[in-house]
Amino acid sequence: MKAMVYERYGPPEVLLLKVVEKPSPQSNEVLIRTHATTVTSGDCRIRSLTMPVGFGLISRLVFGISKPRQAILGTEIAGEIEAVGKDVSKFKVGDQVFALSDMSMGCYAEYKCMPEDGALALKPFNLSYDAAVALPFGGTTALDFFRRGKLQRGERVLVNGASGAVGTAAVQLARHFGAEVTGVCSTANAELVRSLGASHVIDYTKEDFCRNGESYDVIVDTAGTAPYARCKASLKEGGRLLMVLGGLPDMLQIPWVSMTSSKKVIAGPAAVRAEDLRFLAELAVAEAFKPVIDRRYPFEQITEAHRYVDTGRKKGNVIIRLQHDDESWQ
Numbered sequence: 001m002k003a004m005v006y007e008r009y010g011p012p013e014v015l016l017l018k019v020v021e022k023p024s025p026q027s028n029e030v031l032i033r034t035h036a037t038t039v040t041s042g043d044c045r046i047r048s049l050t051m052p053v054g055f056g057l058i059s060r061l062v063f064g065i066s067k068p069r070q071a072i073l074g075t076e077i078a079g080e081i082e083a084v085g086k087d088v089s090k091f092k093v094g095d096q097v098f099a100l101s102d103m104s105m106g107c108y109a110e111y112k113c114m115p116e117d118g119a120l121a122l123k124p125f126n127l128s129y130d131a132a133v134a135l136p137f138g139g140t141t142a143l144d145f146f147r148r149g150k151l152q153r154g155e156r157v158l159v160n161g162a163s164g165a166v167g168t169a170a171v172q173l174a175r176h177f178g179a180e181v182t183g184v185c186s187t188a189n190a191e192l193v194r195s196l197g198a199s200h201v202i203d204y205t206k207e208d209f210c211r212n213g214e215s216y217d218v219i220v221d222t223a224g225t226a227p228y229a230r231c232k233a234s235l236k237e238g239g240r241l242l243m244v245l246g247g248l249p250d251m252l253q254i255p256w257v258s259m260t261s262s263k264k265v266i267a268g269p270a271a272v273r274a275e276d277l278r279f280l281a282e283l284a285v286a287e288a289f290k291p292v293i294d295r296r297y298p299f300e301q302i303t304e305a306h307r308y309v310d311t312g313r314k315k316g317n318v319i320i321r322l323q324h325d326d327e328s329w330q
C-alpha cells in the first residue's frame with residue numbers, strides 16, 4: 001500500500017511517498033480503507049520535534065531518540081472497514097467510520113488497523129469523509145479539557161486561539177454546553193469565530209484580553225500566549241485556565257496555584273475516548289457541531305499541507321484526501 005513515511009525528524013521534505021506492507025487486522029482489530037486523513041498541529045510537532053519549552057527530551061523518549069519509532073504519521077482517519085478480526089463484534093465490513101489513532105499514529109496510509117475498542121465510531125451519515133475526519137482531534141481535546149475543567153452552563157468562557165482546530169471546536173462546544181463565549185483571534189478570522197457561536201470576539205492584534213478588565217470563569221489557551229502568570233487577573237474567583245498548550249515551567253506551577261488561590265490550571269495531554277467520538281458524531285448529526293475545514297490536499301501533496309500547517313495560521317482543519325488506484329474521485 002501507499003504510505004507517507006518519514007525516517008528522520010525535520011522539515012516537511014522528510015515525508016516521502018513509499019510502498020509499504022499492507023497491515024492485516026489482529027483478532028480484535030478492524031482494517032480501515034482510508035478515504036481521508038488530516039495534517040494536525042500535532043503531526044507537525046512530531047515530524048519536526050518542535051515541542052513546548054521543557055518537553056524536548058521527553059518527546060524523544062516517547063517518539064524515538066535519534067529517529068522516529070513510528071515512521072507513519074497521522075492520527076485522524078475516515079474510511080470504510082474492509083476486514084475485521086475474528087473477535088470483532090462492534091463493527092462489520094462495509095461500515096463507514098472515523099477514528100483517532102492518537103499515539104499509535106499511522107493514518108498517512110491507504111490502510112490502517114484500529115482495535116475495535118479504540119477511539120473509533122460510525123461516521124455521521126450527514127458528513128462526508130472529509131468532514132468527519134476533522135471531528136476527532138480538536139473535538140476530543142476541547143471535550144476532555146471542558147470535562148476536567150468542570151464547565152458549567154451560564155459560565156463565561158474565553159477561547160484564546162479560537163480559529164484553530166482545537167479553538168473552533170472549543171467555541172462550538174462551550175456554546176453547546178450553555179456558556180457565554182468570547183473568542184480571541186486575528187482580524188481575518190473574526191467572522192468565522194462569530195459564526196461558530198462566540199458572542200464576543202477580541203482581535204489579538206488590537207487588544208490584549210489579559211489587560212482589558214474583563215474576567216472569565218474559564219480561559220482556554222490553545223495559542224500558548226496566556227500562561228497563568230499573564231492571565232490570572234482575567235480569571236474570576238474559582239476560575240480555571242485550561243492550558244491546552246503550555247511549557248513545562250508553566251505546568252510545574254500548577255500545584256502552587258491550587259494551594260495559594262481559588263483558581264486552577266488544568267494541563268497535560270487530552271484523553272482519547274470512543275464515547276467522545278460518538279458524542280461528536282451525534283452533535284454533527286444534530287448540526288450542533290460543524291467541523292471547520294480550511295484546505296484540502298491530495299495524499300501525494302502531504303508535504304505541501306505540512307508546509308501550510310507549519311505556518312501556525314490554519315483555520316480549523318487541513319484535510320488530506322486519499323484516492324485508491326481502483327476508484328475515481330467521489
Ligand SMILES: NC(=O)c1ccc[n+]([C@@H]2O[C@H](COP(=O)([O-])OP(=O)(O)OC[C@H]3O[C@@H](n4cnc5c(N)ncnc54)[C@H](OP(=O)(O)O)[C@@H]3O)[C@@H](O)[C@H]2O)c1
Pocket residue numbers: 040041042045137138141160161162163164165166167184185186187188189204222223225243244245267268269270309312313314315316
Ligand atoms: N494538550 C493536548 O492534549 C493538546 C491536544 C491538541 C492540541 N494541542 C496543542 O494545542 C495547540 C493548538 O492546536 P491546534 O491544532 O488548534 O492549532 P492550529 O489549528 O494550528 O491553530 C492555528 C490557529 O492559531 C491561531 N493563533 C496563532 N497565534 C495566535 C495568537 N497569538 N493568539 C490567538 N490565536 C493565535 C491562528 O489564528 P491567526 O491566523 O488568526 O493568528 C490559527 O487559526 C497546538 O500547539 C497543539 O500542539 C494540545
